[in-house]
Amino acid sequence: MALFSDVCRSARVLLAQCQRSAAAAAWLHCQPAARKYSQAAPEPEAVVSDNEDINKTFVNRNPRNLEQMALAVKDRGWATVWPSRKYYHRLVLRRTQKHTTAEVYSCDSTDPVLSCSTTEWALKRQLGSMRSVAACRAVGEVLAQRCCGAGITRLYYREVPWMFRSKANQSFWRAMKEGGVVLNEPKQKFV
Structure with missing residues (x-):
């Protein structure tokens, strides 16, 4: 068995x-x-398109991009010039006997980029006095909204110390900060 x-x-x-x-x-x-013998598979040929050609010269169509990364060159100006010219955008507050005006200047322009004033009818009809602390605060709020709308989130703001201590300037400064604008610019990065 x-x-x-x-x-x-x-x-x-x-x-x-x-x-x-x-x-x-x-x-x-x-x-x-091909499977019976050990051979490498043939490489596929690359398809070249005219759309994929690389341009030799590059033109930056958004120069603000370099400013936001703090890579753009700041104009230094003379050392004896006051206020300093090391900024991309500068904020200026002017108070006359009748009105309050705030303007944002670019480093390479003498004309303001953005401005807000109590001479504007929309602000004028809401305010009792065009020069009071409330007027400075209202101008700061409106200008902060316009700056954020234009994409300017960092500004250089330097005021003479005895003028900065006033309640009107302090309320303008606070309104700009609360509106989302940072009132100092980053230091320039050297690459």
Whole structure:
């Protein structure tokens, strides 16, 4: 009986090996010629388009981008000039006997970039006095809103110390800060 079970086991093993080798031969027969030999697949050719050409000269159409990253060059001016000319945008508050005016100047322009004044009809009809602390605060709030709308979030604001101590200047300064404008500029990064 033991001899019969050994012969059956050997026959099953031999039959399984034959079936495996036949299946392997059939599989190799169905494969393309590239699979039979060990060869690298051919590299696909790159498609070159005219849209992907790189321009030799680059023109920055958004110069404010360099200002916001503090990479743009600041004009230093003379050391004896006051106020200093190391700024991208400067905030100036003027109070005359009749009106209050705040203006934002660019470093390379003598004309204001943005301005707000109590001479504007919308502010004038809301205020009782054009020169009071409330007028300075209202001018600061409106100018801060305009600066944020124009994308100017950092300004250089330097006032003479004895003028800065007044309540009107303090309320203007607070209104600008509460409006989302930072009243100092980052130091220039030299790359």
